[in-house]
Amino acid sequence: MNSGNPGWDERTKWPEAGLVIFDCDGVLVDSEKIAVKVDVQVLARLGWPLTEEEVVERFVGRSFADMTADIERHLGHPLPAGWDVPYQRLYREAFERELAPVDGVVDALDALTLPACVASGTSHAGLRHTLGLTGLHERFAGRIFSAADVPRGKPAPDLFLYAARSLGVEPARCLVVEDSRYGVEAARAAGMRSFGYCGGLTPAAWLAGPGTTVFDDMRKLPALLHG
Numbered sequence: 001m002n003s004g005n006p007g008w009d010e011r012t013k014w015p016e017a018g019l020v021i022f023d024c025d026g027v028l029v030d031s032e033k034i035a036v037k038v039d040v041q042v043l044a045r046l047g048w049p050l051t052e053e054e055v056v057e058r059f060v061g062r063s064f065a066d067m068t069a070d071i072e073r074h075l076g077h078p079l080p081a082g083w084d085v086p087y088q089r090l091y092r093e094a095f096e097r098e099l100a101p102v103d104g105v106v107d108a109l110d111a112l113t114l115p116a117c118v119a120s121g122t123s124h125a126g127l128r129h130t131l132g133l134t135g136l137h138e139r140f141a142g143r144i145f146s147a148a149d150v151p152r153g154k155p156a157p158d159l160f161l162y163a164a165r166s167l168g169v170e171p172a173r174c175l176v177v178e179d180s181r182y183g184v185e186a187a188r189a190a191g192m193r194s195f196g197y198c199g200g201l202t203p204a205a206w207l208a209g210p211g212t213t214v215f216d217d218m219r220k221l222p223a224l225l226h227g
C-alpha cells in the first residue's frame, strides 16, 4: 500500500509532529463491538449471513459507501438509495444503551499537547451522535472530517490528506491513531506515521507494518505520540 511513497519506510528522521488525527470508532468511542453485533443482524436480514469475526475482518474501518458496494457485489444486485435507513434505529438504540469512550482515551486526550482532529468513515450525523453521547464532541468541534467529504474512504489516503490540508499541516507531520487495518493502510498511503490500537477488536498482526507503532493501552498513547 505504500508504493505511492517509495522509500518512506526507510526514512529515519521525521519532521516534528504538528497534528494528531484520530479515527473515531474503536479509537475514541468504543462502538465497534456494539456495531458489529448490529451489522450481523442487518446483513442477515439483507441475505448475507456472516459471523462477528467475518464482519470484523471485512468491514471494520471501512466507509459506509464501501460497505454498501461490497454488499451489492455479494448480493449481485444494487441496493436502493437509503437502504440503511430502516436499520439506523438499531445502531442508534444500541449506542444509546451501551456506548462509552474507549478505555483510557479521555485521560490520553487530556494529556495531549498537540493539536488534534477526527477523521472517520462514519457520516457527520453519526459522528455527532457517537461523539456527543460520549461527551467528546466539544473537544473536536470544527475539526471533524468524514469520509463523506472525500471521493474514496480508507484504505485510500483521501480523508487523512483532506484533514491535514484543511488544518494546514503537511502529511509527514501528522500522526494517525487507528484501530483498523484499512485505517493504518490509509495512513501509510498518505505518507503519515500511524499508531495502531489493538486493545479492541483488531489483532495486533493486522495493524503491524511500516511506519506503524502498535499499542494496546490508550494510557500509553500520549508518551508514544510525544516521543
Ligand SMILES: [Mg+2]
Residues within 6 Å of the ligand: 023, 024, 025, 026, 027, 060, 061, 178, 179, 180, 183
Ligand atoms: Mg476504527
